[in-house]
Each structure stands twice: as structure tokens, then as C-alpha cells.
Amino acid sequence: MQYTPKYGICRLAVTLVLLGFCPAIAADAESKWSYSGKTGPEHWGELSAEFEMCTDGKNQSPIDLTAAVDTEQPELVFRYQGTPLREINNGHTIMLPVETGSYLEIPDWGKRYQLVQAHFHSPSEHTIDGEHFAMEIHLVHQGEDGGLAVVGILMNEGEENTMLHDVWAFMPDQVGAETQAPVRVFNAGVLRPTRNYFSYNGSLTTPPCSEGIRWMVLQEHTTASAEQIARFQQRVGTITNRPVQPVNARNILY
Numbered sequence: 001m002q003y004t005p006k007y008g009i010c011r012l013a014v015t016l017v018l019l020g021f022c023p024a025i026a027a028d029a030e031s032k033w034s035y036s037g038k039t040g041p042e043h044w045g046e047l048s049a050e051f052e053m054c055t056d057g058k059n060q061s062p063i064d065l066t067a068a069v070d071t072e073q074p075e076l077v078f079r080y081q082g083t084p085l086r087e088i089n090n091g092h093t094i095m096l097p098v099e100t101g102s103y104l105e106i107p108d109w110g111k112r113y114q115l116v117q118a119h120f121h122s123p124s125e126h127t128i129d130g131e132h133f134a135m136e137i138h139l140v141h142q143g144e145d146g147g148l149a150v151v152g153i154l155m156n157e158g159e160e161n162t163m164l165h166d167v168w169a170f171m172p173d174q175v176g177a178e179t180q181a182p183v184r185v186f187n188a189g190v191l192r193p194t195r196n197y198f199s200y201n202g203s204l205t206t207p208p209c210s211e212g213i214r215w216m217v218l219q220e221h222t223t224a225s226a227e228q229i230a231r232f233q234q235r236v237g238t239i240t241n242r243p244v245q246p247v248n249a250r251n252i253l254y
């Protein structure tokens with residue numbers, strides 16, 4: 001599956017809308033949803049027939065990560081190789097498309113997922129024992145079967161996040177604006193292999209709220225400086241998180 005940002009390849013509409021590559025399909029309903037008021041999360045399911053999972057789904061994200069089942073988690077191995085920095089301010093978040101070549105591997109499962117994009121939320125979408133973090137990074141990966149595996153990294157206010165230094169330096173300010181810079185991000189070694197994470201089956205946290213997504217939220221938190229958090233909120237808004245959803249019959253593993 002190619003991920004060139006051409007509008008003619010929108011056969012997998014859900015995935016590609018998610019990736020921000022289908023403005024033609026996305027423009028209508030996509031532009032209408034927001035994080036507050038009449039187009040806020042409680043109303044997403046009413047905004048478009050395509051968004052009905054936001055209301056009707058039983059395996060929605062984010063969730064509060066609590067009462068998790070202790071298990072031996074398969075190791076996540078991040079085989080990232082860096083990608084030229086490119087950022088899009090889509091009005092909901094800052095999104096970084098990623099060039100082909102970086103993967104999340106789960107050797108115990110013999111599975112490999114390609115890193116396709118990264119973006120941010122503030123405050124965090126997932127909570128731990130009811131507590132929000134200042135921000136959350138979502139690293140969106142796609143398997144060969146099209147299935148998505150999203151790695152969440154929770155960030156508290158603290159030291160400047162050096163991994164995100166360049167991302168913040170070139171963050172586009174206007175909605176619809178895009179920046180590029182001659183630096184590489186998500187380089188090799190940026191994330192260590194780990195078995196310490198929460199996992200569960202969930203959904204996109206933005207419309208159309210499609211389910212069947214494997215979520216893995218790292219237990220190791222990182223930090224972002226107060227300035228970094230403020231700058232992100234300035235560019236896309238102070239609230240860019242969907243409230244936590246009912247866990248229902250799901251198991252949360254860690």
C-alpha cells in the first residue's frame with residue numbers, strides 16, 4: 001500500500017481520512033467536528049451518517065487505563081529510520097506524515113506495522129486511574145492487512161522534550177498550513193524496545209471513530225516543557241482530547 005498524498009488513492013477512505021490524505025472525502029463532515037459545543041464529542045455521531053460509530057460503538061477510544069490485567073506483553077520493537085520533517089496543521093491537531101521505511105515490529109506475533117503518521121493531543125486522551133497527562137503523542141502504524149496499531153505516549157509538564165524540539169520549531173501556525181524542514185525526525189533509536197505498556201482494542205479517537213484498532217499506551221511517560229505545551233495549544237486549541245469512553249466488555253492488558 002502506497003502512502004503518497006494523492007487524492008486518487010482514497011479507496012480506503014477511513015484510513016486515508018485518518019491520515020489526512022483525502023481532503024475531497026473529508027472536507028464536508030470532517031471540517032464540521034470539533035472538541036466543544038454543538039459539534040463537540042457528544043454530537044459527533046449526529047454530524048454525519050459516517051460518524052455513527054462515535055455514538056453506537058462499544059469498543060471506543062480513549063479509555064481510562066485502570067483495572068488492567070497483568071500479563072506477559074509481547075515486546076514492541078521500534079525499527080524507525082527517520083523521516084524528513086513535514087507538518088500539517090489540520091485544525092484538529094498537528095500531523096506529521098511519515099515516509100515509508102519505519103516500522104513497529106512485534107516479533108512474538110511475527111507482525112510488522114509501518115509507521116504512517118504521528119500527531120498530538122492536549123490534554124492526554126487516555127487517563128491512568130482517572131488522571132490526565134498534559135499531552136499525548138499518537139504514533140499511527142499500519143499492518144500489511146490494513147489494520148492499525150497506535151502507540152500512545154503520555155507526556156507530563158517538565159523538561160523540554162528533545163525528540164520533539166525540531167517538530168515544535170517548525171510547527172505551522174495557521175489552519176491548513178504545512179511546513180517542511182531539512183531535518184529528520186523519528187530516527188533510529190528514538191524509542192527503546194519495551195514490554196511495559198497497556199494494550200486494548202479500541203477505535204479512532206476522532207470521527208469516524210472506526211473500531212478494530214490495536215492500542216498500545218506506553219507506561220513510561222515522557223515530558224514536554226510548559227512552553228512546548230502552550231505552543232501546541234496556541235496552534236490548535238487548548239482542548240484536543242475526546243473524553244474517555246466506556247470500557248464495556250474489554251480487557252485492558254499490561
Ligand SMILES: [Zn+2]
Nearest residue numbers: 119121138205
Ligand atoms: Zn490521536
